[in-house]
Amino acid sequence: MPLRRFARFERRKRAKLAGQHIAALLEKDDAFRRRVAGPPREAQPELVEAVEGGVVPPAADPVRVAVLAYLLRPAGWTGLVEAARAELERSVSASEEEAAERRFAALREELAAARAARAGEVEKLRTDLRAAKAEIAELRRKLHEARTRARDTQASAELLAAGAERELAAARESTAAADKELRKLRARAAQAEAAAEAAKRAAREGRNVDDVRLRMLLDTLVDAARGVRTELALPSTIGRPADVVGGQEPERTGHRALPGRVLSDSDPQLLDQLLTLPQVHLVVDGYNVTKTGYGELPLSDQRNRLVSGLGGLAAQTRAEVTCVFDGADLDAPVPVGAPRGVRVLFSNPGQTADELIGDLVRAEPPGRAVVVVSADREVADAARRAGARPAPSTLLLRRLGRS
Numbered sequence: 001m002p003l004r005r006f007a008r009f010e011r012r013k014r015a016k017l018a019g020q021h022i023a024a025l026l027e028k029d030d031a032f033r034r035r036v037a038g039p040p041r042e043a044q045p046e047l048v049e050a051v052e053g054g055v056v057p058p059a060a061d062p063v064r065v066a067v068l069a070y071l072l073r074p075a076g077w078t079g080l081v082e083a084a085r086a087e088l089e090r091s092v093s094a095s096e097e098e099a100a101e102r103r104f105a106a107l108r109e110e111l112a113a114a115r116a117a118r119a120g121e122v123e124k125l126r127t128d129l130r131a132a133k134a135e136i137a138e139l140r141r142k143l144h145e146a147r148t149r150a151r152d153t154q155a156s157a158e159l160l161a162a163g164a165e166r167e168l169a170a171a172r173e174s175t176a177a178a179d180k181e182l183r184k185l186r187a188r189a190a191q192a193e194a195a196a197e198a199a200k201r202a203a204r205e206g207r208n209v210d211d212v213r214l215r216m217l218l219d220t221l222v223d224a225a226r227g228v229r230t231e232l233a234l235p236s237t238i239g240r241p242a243d244v245v246g247g248q249e250p251e252r253t254g255h256r257a258l259p260g261r262v263l264s265d266s267d268p269q270l271l272d273q274l275l276t277l278p279q280v281h282l283v284v285d286g287y288n289v290t291k292t293g294y295g296e297l298p299l300s301d302q303r304n305r306l307v308s309g310l311g312g313l314a315a316q317t318r319a320e321v322t323c324v325f326d327g328a329d330l331d332a333p334v335p336v337g338a339p340r341g342v343r344v345l346f347s348n349p350g351q352t353a354d355e356l357i358g359d360l361v362r363a364e365p366p367g368r369a370v371v372v373v374s375a376d377r378e379v380a381d382a383a384r385r386a387g388a389r390p391a392p393s394t395l396l397l398r399r400l401g402r403s
Contacts, residue, residue: 040068040071054080069081271373271396271399274369279368281368284321286303286323312339324353325347354382366387369389373392373393374392
């Protein structure tokens with residue numbers, strides 16, 4: 001089986017490419033060696049019998065004797081192989097000696113003929129030799145000059161190639177920078193167009209930023225007043241007929257503090273109580289929360305997971321939710337599928353997410369409940385100074401885990 005792939009080879013090609021494989025298989029496979037010895041046994045039975053008997057005819061080919069001894073492996077076959085090798089060496093040595101003698105005789109004849117040549121021919125040869133030497137010297141000089149010019153040309157070509165490579169690299173860098181700047185300009189243009197459209201729409205509707213803040217503050221005050229009336233059980237009118245009837249009234253419970261004002265940042269109930277405030281605005285530092293909870297995921301998966309969880313939280317609490325991501329290093333806006341009730345914002349080029357969060361907090365009217373979720377101490381301190389209530393990222397992750 002190992003030799004079948006060589007069966008279709010031409011004889012010389014098989015001997016050249018498959019010789020080692022055949023020799024190795026002959027050495028280790030006795031059955032294969034006996035099968036190979038079958039055709040010689042049928043073609044030369046007398047020589048086979050002589051080799052198996054250990055008697056080699058004097059006129060037998062030593063190569064055939066060595067082959068049959070190796071294949072048949074009779075007693076003392078290594079001696080037959082060694083004798084055949086010695087015979088081949090002797091024949092080769094004798095042939096080499098005869099050839100050397102013939103070459104020596106021919107050389108002596110040629111030497112005698114050369115000595116018998118005419119002196120004029122020798123002189124002519126010497127003249128031709130001198131001319132050839134002069135021509136060779138001239139050719140060597142020209143070759144040296146050509147090599148020098150080739151080296152100079154090659155050096156100049158290498159310098160030009162290096163310069164061209166540097167210029168090409170610089171052109172590629174400038175092209176890449178121009179493409180990046182173009183993408184940024186296109187993004188800024190799209191943002192400017194969106195801002196202009198929003199301004200036009202606001203102007204058509206007769207509203208401005210102050211109106212929006214005033215309306216938001218009014219809604220907050222209305223909800224807060226409704227909550228205080230419910231909490232304190234205030235009467236809907238100044239007096240009722242039953243109020244003039246005498247009687248003892250039970251003691252009233254003390255006024256409960258506003259949710260979240262007396263709780264520490266690590267209290268698990270902090271975020272739940274803050275989300276009960278009327279018209280509360282929840283501002284989330286997006287990457288700060290995702291890297292705290294599941295930073296091993298790619299950024300796109302982090303954004304989708306957080307925004308999806310915030311959508312469920314907004315549906316449950318009816319709070320206004322804004323999630324801010326850092327977009328300073330983005331060449332163009334990334335697509336994010338924001339669920340209903342969740343506003344997703346990326347910071348503008350040259351602006352960090354912390355700065356955008358500060359702008360959102362300062363845009364709210366004084367008196368509205370704003371909660372900033374971030375584990376960054378600077379963001380929390382800035383939110384507290386602006387009148388917002390900071391909350392750590394772990395509380396939001398725990399709240400989303402319960403949902």
